[in-house]
Amino acid sequence: MSEHTLRVADLTKSYNAGKPNEVRVLQGVSLDVKPGEVVALVAPSGAGKSTLLHIAGLLDIPDKGSVQIEGTDMSRLSDRKRTAVRRSTVGFIYQFHHLLPEFTALENIVLPQLANGVADKAAETRAMALLDRVGIGARAAHRPAALSGGEQQRVAFCRALANEPSLLLADEPTGNLDPDTSDRVFDALMALVRDTGLAAVIATHNLDLAARMDRQVRLNGGVLETS
Numbered sequence: 001m002s003e004h005t006l007r008v009a010d011l012t013k014s015y016n017a018g019k020p021n022e023v024r025v026l027q028g029v030s031l032d033v034k035p036g037e038v039v040a041l042v043a044p045s046g047a048g049k050s051t052l053l054h055i056a057g058l059l060d061i062p063d064k065g066s067v068q069i070e071g072t073d074m075s076r077l078s079d080r081k082r083t084a085v086r087r088s089t090v091g092f093i094y095q096f097h098h099l100l101p102e103f104t105a106l107e108n109i110v111l112p113q114l115a116n117g118v119a120d121k122a123a124e125t126r127a128m129a130l131l132d133r134v135g136i137g138a139r140a141a142h143r144p145a146a147l148s149g150g151e152q153q154r155v156a157f158c159r160a161l162a163n164e165p166s167l168l169l170a171d172e173p174t175g176n177l178d179p180d181t182s183d184r185v186f187d188a189l190m191a192l193v194r195d196t197g198l199a200a201v202i203a204t205h206n207l208d209l210a211a212r213m214d215r216q217v218r219l220n221g222g223v224l225e226t227s
């Protein structure tokens, strides 16, 4: 077992390669994240945060470079195996919650577990424990439209952790909330992450939130600077 949950090395990624509108987004990005470590990924909009998170989370492939998750080099796996690793190992949180509108908060956390082979009762128990942990157990039976923005995002955190991933990747997870709500929802996220000992990379514009993580890296001109 590797000492790192995530190791990305020398990633490069361009869009429209070789064309006049080529965008060179990543130009040699390396990042290691250990279990229990929470890394703030700070960069202005358009710098390539989503591109990096998508590659690290196996939703996209780099032009060059490698991604290792728990010691396994992902470029050596078939697409099917990579998808299986992503489903069982990586949790994603986006700026917008992307909850399923026709299902309750609880069901939104149960469904990914059922898809992963967990039995009904066990999935419900885990979903309820997660909702309680982020302080919204009383909202379990509400559909997303009946929840506030902060509550919706808390449900999305629970969903991301439903299948006990070892790596959490979050793209501006509180970017859509007002500053006070953002602060409280971020606290809930950090408590959840600390409980589980996850490795996490959390992209944010917000320097106050970034300062509350273990370490900060900045994406600038296609390379990562550690501060």
Ligand code: ADP
Pocket (backbone or CB within 6 Å): 015, 016, 023, 025, 043, 044, 045, 046, 047, 048, 049, 050, 051, 052
């Ligand atoms: P961030 O998440 O930091 O805002 P992104 O990773 O979304 O940045 O995008 C980085 C750059 O790559 C931007 O200039 C964006 O316009 C460009 N880009 C992202 N996806 C594509 C794509 N599919 N095709 C062409 N350009 C893209």
